């Protein structure tokens with residue numbers, strides 16, 4: 001029997017991309033609410049409780065409400081794309097490469113990573129875990145995102161005309177991703193995070209610059225690259241680019257949806273400095289692709305089925 005899926009927030013940016021990826025997948029039966037009913041509490045309650053798996057593509061408050069709409073005896077499993085439950089006890093963090101595919105496969109409540117944390121954690125968490133980078137290091141992360149990262153509101157802002165060529169933000173140093181990055185990388189200190197947006201629809205580059213020579217033990221960029229290569233060996237989604245590092249990285253204006261993530265370690269000759277860089281699609285591995293990857297795992301299917309590469 002097909003697995004019943006309800007996407008709460010299916011008319012939003014992340015929800016629509018999930019729908020695209022589910023098209024033609026006979027393993028799934030979609031519960032759809034029309035435009036009139038998609039925000040009705042009663043219609044959502046019914047759909048949420050009827051589903052085998054509900055994928056929440058909602059603002060944080062609405063995602064919390066959706067969980068509250070589940071009957072206590074409900075068997076519905078949840079994949080939450082919002083940041084409502086990313087540091088909540090009892091929720092499985094939906095980054096299978098970091099937490100283990102089996103844990104995601106068995107989980108009832110899965111909270112998916114934010115797009116920026118996907119890049120940051122993809123680079124830093126394995127290296128801290130393997131002892132190749134110190135957990136007490138004051139990490140910095142600089143990132144640039146396509147404007148779809150801000151959902152419908154930011155898309156409208158960028159597409160109405162007169163959008164800036166570059167928009168930096170997060171100057172209150174209280175971005176909502178900070179607790180998630182610190183907790184899920186196992187760091188002693190909050191990360192110093194400098195996000196920005198450019199006028200391309202999708203894609204992001206997330207960079208962690210490191211003064212390796214100032215660290216105890218002076219780790220070399222080559223050992224960081226080897227550590228990441230070993231950690232992601234066999235991953236069909238995350239790849240570590242070993243050689244032929246590009247001289248530049250770009251975000252294309254007309255990039256197609258892409259569910260992979262590429263990691264780079266650039267080091268200078270003396271080994272004093274390194275730039276760890278992740279390139280991903282904020283709507284791919286950063287949101288909708290990650291939701292499909294976890295949905296596949298939760299249904300015992302190959303993790304890349306339906307993903308775009």
Ligand SMILES: NC(=O)C1=CN([C@@H]2O[C@H](COP(=O)(O)OP(=O)(O)OC[C@H]3O[C@@H](n4cnc5c(N)ncnc54)[C@H](OP(=O)(O)O)[C@@H]3O)[C@@H](O)[C@H]2O)C=CC1
Nearest residue numbers: 009011012013014057058062081082148149151152282287
């Ligand atoms: N965009 C991205 O790259 C990423 C997004 N996320 C997260 O995913 C979630 C969805 O983001 P995104 O798709 O970008 O946002 P959008 O604003 O594009 O979509 C959100 C959707 O939720 C709907 N909605 C809002 N409130 C309710 C409600 N009470 N009941 C039912 N539906 C409601 C909105 O309705 P309406 O259409 O009427 O506005 C909209 O369709 C957010 O929590 C976001 O932080 C996570 C990673 C990356």
Ligand SMILES: CC(=O)N[C@@H](CCC(=O)OP(=O)(O)O)C(=O)O
Nearest residue numbers: 082083114115116145149150197
């Ligand atoms: C460009 C842009 O505005 N990006 C969003 C993050 C998008 C994302 O990761 O989603 P979550 O909100 O679910 O974490 C921001 O900085 O708040």
